[in-house]
Amino acid sequence: MGKKKRAWRSGCPLNASVEILGDRWSLLIIRDMMLRGATTFKDFLEGFERIATNVLADRLKRLEQFGVIEKRMDTRDGRKTNYKLTQKGIDLAPVLTEMVLWAAEHEDTENPELVAMMKKDRKGFEAGIREEWERGRGKATMR
């Protein structure tokens, strides 16, 4: 599979996951790509949680280095950059689903429509995300 050798703190797979994703923002950026169809720097800045410009730039760079997202030139405007999830990035859908369901169960959160959809037909929900992604675009399904 050509996996890269990296200097992990341990060989535990969970450790690799938290080294890549263990911060306040990375999974929110991935969520915005998966569920809100965010592709540009501006799209991410407009997320609900108001990420700071410098933090966003840093996280996008890291996610790209880890092969979770990739940069593409905008086909209509070569000066613009679009971000897209890779296969590796889209494979995070089940991680996101479990984290959403856990918080919805135990914390006072919003967006019950999303949670209900995930609970009712989890596999269908994840398949839908993959389908959208394969069509090369995203649709807003999340507030």
Add this chain to the structure above:
Amino acid sequence: MGKKKRAWRSGCPLNASVEILGDRWSLLIIRDMMLRGATTFKDFLEGFERIATNVLADRLKRLEQFGVIEKRMDTRDGRKTNYKLTQKGIDLAPVLTEMVLWAAEHEDTENPELVAMMKKDRKGFEAGIREEWERGRGKATMR
């Protein structure tokens, strides 16, 4: 359900999850409780990733504040403190499973036995963790 009102950055359930768990260490501490039966401060310090004492103290405090773990007096030695997952903490098993499977698929990691077990019988694996937890103890199943 008596969920606490908190000042989240947004109402999105995923945001609540990353506000609680989004750092390099929290999920590793939970892993050590779930899979290595860690209960004492010393147990956590001996984890594979060599967490620093001050970071560990901070994370344990945060996880306790969020109701993911709880502190108990050692029944044999009242001066000692044990940490235990709450129901909310044990409910993180599916999140951990997905993160392990994702990294095992996409990164060069170790512990193929754990990954094989999760893949072969995911529900059985998670049920086993719950069972161990309900018996009030943990067993080492992870390197």
